[in-house]
Amino acid sequence: MKAAPLLSVENLTVRFPGATNWFGQVTSQVHAVNNVDLCVLPGESLGIVGESGCGKSTLVQAVIGLVRLTSGRVLVDGHDFAGANGTLKRDLRQKMQIVFQDPQSSLDPRLPVWRLITEPLHIRGGMPAAALRARAEELAVSVGLRSDQLDRLPHEFSGGQRQRIAIARALSTDPELLILDEPTSALDVSVQAQIINLLLKLQRELGLSYLFISHDVSLVRHFCDRVAVMYLGQIVETGPAEAVFDDPAHPYTRTLLASVPSLENSLPDVDASLTGELPNNRRLPAGCYYRERCRSAVPGCELPQALLAVPKANAESAPRHQARCCLHMPA
């Protein structure tokens, strides 16, 4: 019944050297991503929510191969992505493409649109220019650009159109999974709506899977089937979008949801959980990472927390909704 995951991340950890001594030895490390497990099934959207510094961008870069993994594995279609090379690597690359946050910087300002869109194919090689152009035209139309715009340069387009170009580029290799790294946060709301609608339409038509990274909780709730909430490089809560957002189990998720600006709610009261600083990720806290800012911290929080199923009256979604908080665990 359960389909094989398209992407699965197993126990992924990324550390950067934080400081070095005079001899070039690393004396402290930045713990960017700590033991993250996640998987994306065919046709589903997994959202990763978290604030700046929570490690969501590093996680994405590690998955796509821009950052070296410290430990753990990234499997694409069951094959180890980081360890692959040759034609296997090439084939795996085709399956997974990325759309970056700011289309202004993710498109080379000196290349015309058709070259930008077909860059992954151009790099792969073996296609004549005429075929690349024809493919570019086809892709441009599918994301809502006009075919007479193919010879223009990126600066002649608005932000939303540029992001369409970036999406067309990601689609050029017929991928099965798109990684969307804050794809609309550089855009205005009305344009954001256009891009989100386009992505939803593409998903319906092409059966794409999405790994959607965002700090915008209401957008993730709208867009994703499942979500993972990250805090300090760790997944603190994960589950179906409605379960996590309507009935958050982790205190951090609750604070996050309460802070989301909304047309209906008034401002939340300010307390320590809002004013405190994010702990330093050079030295990880013992026990629960959120303990120092947590309003409901109790004895027991100083022990390491495991990601465990949240007990639910509704047994159906119970095993899939997990949180890393001892308050919810049967003693």
Added chain:
Amino acid sequence: MVAINPEDQSAAGRVPKRSRLHFLWYLTRRSPLTLVGLLIITLLVIMIVGAPFIAPYDPNKVMLSARLMPPSAAHWFGTDEVGRDLFSRVIYGSRASCGAAFMIVLISMSIGVFLGCLSGIVGGVFDSAMMRIMDVVLALPALVLAMALAAALGPSLFNSMLAVAIVRIPAYVRLARGQTLSLRERVFVKASRTFGASNLYILRWHMLPNALSPLIVQATLDLGGIVLIAAALSFIGLGAQPPTAEWGALVSSGRSFILDQWWYGTFPGLAILVTAMGCNLLGDGIRDMLDPRLGTR
């Protein structure tokens, strides 16, 4: 903060295309000095290309009957000690002086950009070694190196050009390396890597095209300084050898007559001054125009 930038507002709609004439008019209004620079360089190019048509006399024709004549209708800049027409010599001198400067920039820029990009991409020990070597080269004064080369290989325009070119390489290496390093972190280069692009691909399609404009600005600004250095080398006798008409050499021979025949050294000197100024004005103008904060045109 976005709203203050007038360009941003036009980004959404299409900016209407304007004619070349409009561009010149805009330049006159916003930056008349750039226009002056452009004018000087244009005149200079016309001079270099059309020297035989503009010069009224053969620059090397000796006319002992007309020695050291002051400026007149027949000889606009006067004549020298063997009666050669100075105006013609200044016109022809632009070929030697500016041609040399241009060659120097071309040589140092191509070597410098190649080494700089290589250094930026390869990195590590190679990069460190390269930068140290460049520090050493940077410490060499152009004139001293030129003298050493002249002493070893004999004085000639080519040898002094070589000396100046070598000394100018580090500037381009540093600039190209800096560009490469900053471009390497740009998102579109990272995107290219996720598509499986090799270093060579990124260098060819992303780095060179994007690094080019600051390099061109640097080259234009350099040109002015190099015209001065080339003239200085000829002035001290290490560059163009007589009877070649060259500005620095002309000033040098005019020096002995400066008290009684002021025109001899003055006009070639003015030519050097105006050329150097023209290059600097144009270079500054191009830099301002390419600066994204000041608008793209």
Added chain:
Amino acid sequence: MTAHSVQRPHALSIENLSLEFPTYAGAVKALDGVTIKVGNAEIVGLVGESGCGKSVSTMAATRLLPEGRYKITQGSIRLFGRDPMAMDEEELQQVRGKLVSTIFQEPMNALNPTIRIGQQLVSVIRRHEALGRKAAEAVAVNILADMLIPEPARIMQAYPFELSGGMRQRVLIAMAFSCNPGLIIADEPTTALDVTVQAAILRLIQGRARRTGTSVVFISHNIAVVSQICDRLYIMYAGRIVESGPTRAVLDRPQHPYTRALLRCLPERVRPKEPLESIPGTVPNLLDPPPGCFYRPRCPEADARCMEKPHSTALPGGQAVSCWQRAGHPSHPSSEVPS
């Protein structure tokens, strides 16, 4: 002078202001007949997408636009009844610190990276108030504590780079409030920050302004953020005010088609996975804007009347809208937005 007037002058009053930037390609008409009134102790929001002129209008009012790069073609500005355009540099310095403070989006650019936080705060306070060093330091510590900054005494000794973005922004807000200005202009102060920090900062600005009776102009592209702290809203589009009114009224009964579309774009009011309402087309080119209503090319309700420029029509309840479709019928039957 408004000596004969019994009312105190508005904190900020921008009247029918039009402003353009001359560029290579022609004049960019950044503002076109903008009228904004900010009363005393009032928190007013300015909402619109990038390039709509929301920052330009307040920067014009405080003369922070680059001198000589813009041209005011009509209208007037009054800051507490005085004309900033007529002030010399010295008066402006006085006004900027004492009467009006601005909080910008990027706090790192507004703080000197080489000077300790405390010293920067103290020098701002002492520039505008006759206080000794010790007294000014005490005031500074108090204000920092007011901004819920933990260990204010330690923060006073810190350099800007040692603080997180949220902390720096709180220091800047403290700085802005330090001289008890009558008006604070907050230009996207929370856009670069995380939502949890944003919530705290909005609370702080609101609380402090209410307690001291300071007027605030809050500029944001995020209508939800603005709606949480503002009494009244101005919605801007392409350099014009399209709608204004009390926050609740504008949110519950938006009159202008643009305001409605803006509210429907938000995922908050739509069921998951349903298409969001998006606005077709793009913002008009301000070098060469279309005739009549600027929103007409994207507006589903446009008709022949819209070829002429609409005036602002006052509606009951303090709302005003610039739209021909609402001019005749103040209580349009379809004006309720299903939520």
